[in-house]
Amino acid sequence: MRVATALNIPDDEVLALGEKFEYAQPQTVLRWAIDEFGSEVALATGFGTEGCVLVDMIAKIDATARIFYLDTDLLFPQTYELCNQLAARYGVSFERRTSQRSLEQQALRHGEKLWERDPDLCCRLRKVEPLKEMLTGLQAWVTAIRREQSVTRANTKVVERDAKFGLIKINPLAVWSKRDVWHYILEHNVPYNPLYDLGYSSIGCTPCTTPVQINEDQRAGRWRGFQKTECGLHQ
Ligand code: SF4
Numbered sequence: 001m002r003v004a005t006a007l008n009i010p011d012d013e014v015l016a017l018g019e020k021f022e023y024a025q026p027q028t029v030l031r032w033a034i035d036e037f038g039s040e041v042a043l044a045t046g047f048g049t050e051g052c053v054l055v056d057m058i059a060k061i062d063a064t065a066r067i068f069y070l071d072t073d074l075l076f077p078q079t080y081e082l083c084n085q086l087a088a089r090y091g092v093s094f095e096r097r098t099s100q101r102s103l104e105q106q107a108l109r110h111g112e113k114l115w116e117r118d119p120d121l122c123c124r125l126r127k128v129e130p131l132k133e134m135l136t137g138l139q140a141w142v143t144a145i146r147r148e149q150s151v152t153r154a155n156t157k158v159v160e161r162d163a164k165f166g167l168i169k170i171n172p173l174a175v176w177s178k179r180d181v182w183h184y185i186l187e188h189n190v191p192y193n194p195l196y197d198l199g200y201s202s203i204g205c206t207p208c209t210t211p212v213q214i215n216e217d218q219r220a221g222r223w224r225g226f227q228k229t230e231c232g233l234h235q
Contacts, residue, residue, distance in 0.1 A: 009168065011161065018157035026172035027057050029158060033142060033170050034058075034065050040139040041170070042066035042095070044131070044233075047079050048203060049181050049192050050144035050173050052086065056190045057172075059090035068095035068134055072126040073103050074115075074205035078193050085191045097130040115207050119223055123231040126205075131233055132165065140168035145234055146176050149202070150219050152230055178218065204231070 045051030162169035199211030212221040
């Protein structure tokens with residue numbers, strides 16, 4: 001294993017890696033990431049279908065590879081249950097990262113139900129800051145984002161530099177379609193959140209997630225009534 005230093009990888013090398021892995025199988029990309037960065041790379045999952053696919057793939061490569069999730073204290077009960085189910089099925093450990101503020105502390109400082117008035121601030125406190133803390137000790141992170149999920153993700157490379165957080169960002173499923181994801185889930189009997197069977201298409205925190213209609217964007221159920229389409233983790 002060679003542990004690379006993200007800041008020392010020149011931009012042209014990062015670009016070349018993106019091109020090299022554009023048509024690679026996700027498992028090939030994950031093997032490379034683990035071999036290249038060792039314990040200084042971690043998969044971030046929100047337990048969406050894509051994240052469950054990546055947990056399945058990673059567990060089959062190296063069940064000790066690092067996987068973390070951001071617990072906003074506002075996830076669906078089904079999501080917490082899925083986390084336990086995946087850990088039991090694959091023998092992996094999920095590192096849980098939380099906000100430094102409890103919901104009560106947040107309400108005292110910013111008022112009750114901040115997500116109804118200022119979801120950007122709420123996401124910053126409960127997602128972006130914990131992510132920053134988590135990424136501080138890493139050279140690279142693996143995400144489950146796909147190009148077709150939204151226009152803001154359309155230019156995602158399989159390997160790219162994360163300008164926001166200053167490390168290497170690896171997106172093994174960038175070129176996959178929703179159909180590819182479900183095909184993998186069904187073929188490999190991967191556990192998934194039962195809310196998908198109830199019309200949800202992208203699942204985040206309970207107060208900010210609703211089901212979607214057939215012709216809506218895959219992330220249209222998030223933050224309804226706001227212009228917001230991202231939590232700030234990927235832009
Ligand atoms: S998704 Fe909603 S509840 Fe969750 S952190 Fe963002 S604004 Fe807060």
